[in-house]
Amino acid sequence: MSTRIAFLKGHGTENDFVIVPDPDNAVDLSPAAVAALCDRRAGIGGDGLLHVVRSAAHPEARETAGEAEWFMDYRNGDGSIAEMCGNGVRVFARYLQHAGHVTAGEVAVATRGGVKTVHLAKDGDVTVRMGRAVLPDDQVTVSVDGRSWPARNVNMGNPHAVAFVEDLAHAGNLHAPPPFAPASVYPDGVNVEFVVDRGPRHVAMRVHERGSGETRSCGTGACAVAVAAARRDGADPAVAGTPVMYTVDLPGGRLVITEHPDGEIEMTGPAEIVAEGAVDADWLERATAARTLAVRNA
Numbered sequence: 001m002s003t004r005i006a007f008l009k010g011h012g013t014e015n016d017f018v019i020v021p022d023p024d025n026a027v028d029l030s031p032a033a034v035a036a037l038c039d040r041r042a043g044i045g046g047d048g049l050l051h052v053v054r055s056a057a058h059p060e061a062r063e064t065a066g067e068a069e070w071f072m073d074y075r076n077g078d079g080s081i082a083e084m085c086g087n088g089v090r091v092f093a094r095y096l097q098h099a100g101h102v103t104a105g106e107v108a109v110a111t112r113g114g115v116k117t118v119h120l121a122k123d124g125d126v127t128v129r130m131g132r133a134v135l136p137d138d139q140v141t142v143s144v145d146g147r148s149w150p151a152r153n154v155n156m157g158n159p160h161a162v163a164f165v166e167d168l169a170h171a172g173n174l175h176a177p178p179p180f181a182p183a184s185v186y187p188d189g190v191n192v193e194f195v196v197d198r199g200p201r202h203v204a205m206r207v208h209e210r211g212s213g214e215t216r217s218c219g220t221g222a223c224a225v226a227v228a229a230a231r232r233d234g235a236d237p238a239v240a241g242t243p244v245m246y247t248v249d250l251p252g253g254r255l256v257i258t259e260h261p262d263g264e265i266e267m268t269g270p271a272e273i274v275a276e277g278a279v280d281a282d283w284l285e286r287a288t289a290a291r292t293l294a295v296r297n298a
Helices: 030-040 086-098 218-231 283-295
Strands: 006-010 014-023 049-053 070-076 104-113 114-120 126-132 140-144 148-156 161-162 191-199 202-209 213-215 242-250 253-261 266-268 272-280
Touching: 006 086, 014 030, 014 086, 014 283, 030 049, 049 086, 070 086, 086 104, 086 114, 086 126, 086 218, 086 266, 086 272, 104 148, 126 213, 126 218, 126 253, 148 218, 148 283, 191 218, 191 283, 202 218, 218 242, 218 253
Parallel strands: 014 049, 070 104, 161 191, 202 242
Antiparallel strands: 006 014, 006 272, 049 070, 104 114, 114 126, 126 266, 140 148, 148 161, 191 202, 202 213, 242 253, 253 266
């Protein structure tokens, strides 16, 4: 009988993920295997994959094992590795609760972008302490279909370029990465957000996520957008001494982003587990081999 690999499916404001529980880091998840699992027609389908590993069992997280029992080994939908995913870490924490590893309250989750503290509220919302934004001084421009806009460079543990536009339709289809300049600012690519105003401290956005294309939501992107909007509006909690809160509407739902005077950013929104099952390991091996061969022959 073929070996079967357990999986779950979850989403945070419709940013959806394949979840692979693997406490001992025993499942080989090559980039091709991840891409096969995230394929929406031939696999399970997802914007990315959450590999659930105990920190002590993963070489990239062992040093944080005393601080966070679990490591979110996050992968983009194309199989590439990412530093962080805001919606992903909320869904990751929801999975830990679903599996009985944690209860409502606070849980620490190790990520490549640092250890994140997540609060699981009894009403269902999940709040993540996302760390502090870094605002490099680089001048960036993004372009779509002959239009160009200045973009704010914001790093949330992963890179973002935030452009304020008049109409979200100006972002185009966002299947391919929007061109940006200078290329040297983002040598490993970038998440690009297009933003319009909806009201006082209320914005809406679309996003091209590096390695995934346009997604229904992006948590780190929403944080980057809120920080960029605050600075554009002349609001800096470190100067005012009071928190700044923005509501960010995304195609998949709504997130509330709060930046505190110490720079800490909190993101609050829903996270759902919608299904669970098992993948046939023989199928995954065949699908992985086919994708590896296709890449070699490309």
